[in-house]
Amino acid sequence: MKIAIVNDTVISLNTLRRIVQSVPYYQLIWTAKNGSEAISKCQINTPDLILMDLIMPVMDGVAATQHIMKYSPCAILIVTRSTEDNISQVYAAMGYGALDVVDTPVIDTEKFSEMTDKLLGKIARIAKLIKHSSTPNKTKSEHQNQLFTSMELVVIGSSTGGPKALATILSKLPTNFNAAVAIVQHVDGHFSSGFADWLNQQTPLPVRLAVPGDRLQKGTVLVAGTNDHLCLQPDLTLAYTKNPLDYPYRPSVDVFFHSLAQHWKKKGTAILLTGMGKDGAAGLNALKLQGWHTIAQNKESCIVYGMPKAAVELNAAIQVLSLEGIAANLQQILNK
Numbered sequence: 239m240k241i242a243i244v245n246d247t248v249i250s251l252n253t254l255r256r257i258v259q260s261v262p263y264y265q266l267i268w269t270a271k272n273g274s275e276a277i278s279k280c281q282i283n284t285p286d287l288i289l290m291d292l293i294m295p296v297m298d299g300v301a302a303t304q305h306i307m308k309y310s311p312c313a314i315l316i317v318t319r320s321t322e323d324n325i326s327q328v329y330a331a332m333g334y335g336a337l338d339v340v341d342t343p344v345i346d347t348e349k350f351s352e353m354t355d356k357l358l359g360k361i362a363r364i365a366k367l368i369k370h371s372s373t374p375n376k377t378k379s380e381h382q383n384q385l386f387t388s389m390e391l392v393v394i395g396s397s398t399g400g401p402k403a404l405a406t407i408l409s410k411l412p413t414n415f416n417a418a419v420a421i422v423q424h425v426d427g428h429f430s431s432g433f434a435d436w437l438n439q440q441t442p443l444p445v446r447l448a449v450p451g452d453r454l455q456k457g458t459v460l461v462a463g464t465n466d467h468l469c470l471q472p473d474l475t476l477a478y479t480k481n482p483l484d485y486p487y488r489p490s491v492d493v494f495f496h497s498l499a500q501h502w503k504k505k506g507t508a509i510l511l512t513g514m515g516k517d518g519a520a521g522l523n524a525l526k527l528q529g530w531h532t533i534a535q536n537k538e539s540c541i542v543y544g545m546p547k548a549a550v551e552l553n554a555a556i557q558v559l560s561l562e563g564i565a566a567n568l569q570q571i572l573n574k
Contacts (some may be wrong), residue, residue, distance in 0.1 A: 240287070241266055285540075287315060303336050318341070395545070397497065408445075409566055410566075414457065443458065452496065487515060532555050535558075
């Protein structure tokens, strides 16, 4: 796998270089000291994966991610020492298509080995995803379909580009939204609390992490909050499960959707948004077979047309809509 590093700190750059080069089948093809330099190099030699810092001179990691995903799309992992202090920028970058975030390993700390293992684990996970991914889509267009099925529960699965897509949809829902909402976004559990806080600022609805024993609540958005898989239990409370252990997507949309198909006896609406890979497609199909109304995000509005494409190919989506079309569709729940 071809990897590039974008970081303006010499120590961090050298540390990341050594870590990448410690794995025989990872090839470091270039480094850059800021986002502008990264854009130029990416246009000439696009890597499979970029390890992107956030805070840099000339151009930061958010702006660089936005430009690269539009003109030279590839997998991007945010690797920064300032995650906690810049959480809004983390999710802005993820909204533009960054896959995940991890702290930069600091060589003079006791946790260096642990941080290195975590970084390498995320790189390995992304390497698996890339094998099954579609090329990130570069165009934006709008298309709406007004078909609507009434619902009491709305569930959403998302990955690459998901934060921005979720914010677009949730920002258009009113405070008296007549349904419970549950979200599974591929994000490391370490950052899930910050993600929920950020999402809470994007919508008039209250957003919080789902905790074991929670019940789905009308007018409240619950977000999967750990690296284990969110699931619905027979008593209709929420829980987390480690299985399947070897699944590359954590938390998994498929696991959550399948649990709903098994235990939620009423019909609802399930939505699969932008994302790399195929997670959620089989689960969406299972919900469709149970009588749910199923929606996949359209290609034109996706950052990466992977998960929705897999759902469409399975004939799992009753509708294929833009983000605005999905939001308009959900707003009609008030007319129920």
